[in-house]
Amino acid sequence: MSQTASSPTLKVLVYSDDVNTRSQVVLALGPRPHPDLPKVEYVEVATEPMVIEHMDGGSIDLAILDGEAVPAGGMGIARQLKDEIYNCPPVLVLTGRVEDAWLATWSRAEAAVPHPIDPLRLADVVVRLLRARAGVAAG
Template sequence: MRILLYSDDVRTRDAVILAVGRRVAKDLPPVEWLQVATPAAAVAAVEAGGLDLLVLDGETGKNGGLGLGRQLKDEIFGCPPALALTGRPQDAWLASWSQADAVVSRPLDPIALQKAVASLVRGGAVVG
């Protein structure tokens, strides 16, 4: 299972990878992370295909994950599901605007993050 993780903050990327773990659930394959820190690298990776999920950091400077998520959903046919990371729960409306399929707010709760990732990879709806 390949997951793209977009954030310009290495601490955020490390926190997400630690929270999700190597295997999200027993019935899912191990996670292979593709970490990117620039919008151009994210777009190129999504265009290349082979991704099962996008995790986009809405707090990334200049071109945040929410704007990037909307761009990817609008411009790339068959874009994988996207999980938006927001700075606070009140930003959920922005994640909705970005066409994110799920949202997890900071501080990151490992259980909520694992549940959201597992649900999106399985193709199901994310339940709060």
């Protein structure tokens, strides 16, 4: 879990080449997806090199990767992260359709949520992943 001077925060990386997709994710989750969790700080990125740079930095608690992003899709990036980063944080992939969830499994992502983004479904999955990362019991 990332630490700031005043209180703990969780850092969530949101990757998509589409600014609207990134905005939808951030708006769906808000600054605190659940009262049991610390505040969330979002790191929005639009390119694969920036995803790698932030993930290599070790301060990210959850990565949300758009599987429909171009030229580098989130599923391929997820698989690369899982191959290359020891103790990689959880990864959630946004898939093009519900039927693409099996591809997220191939990518080694811990979870998948389909487009169009359902804010309630996204929040449920993100809260589950962040609770595990932050060591917060479900309540």
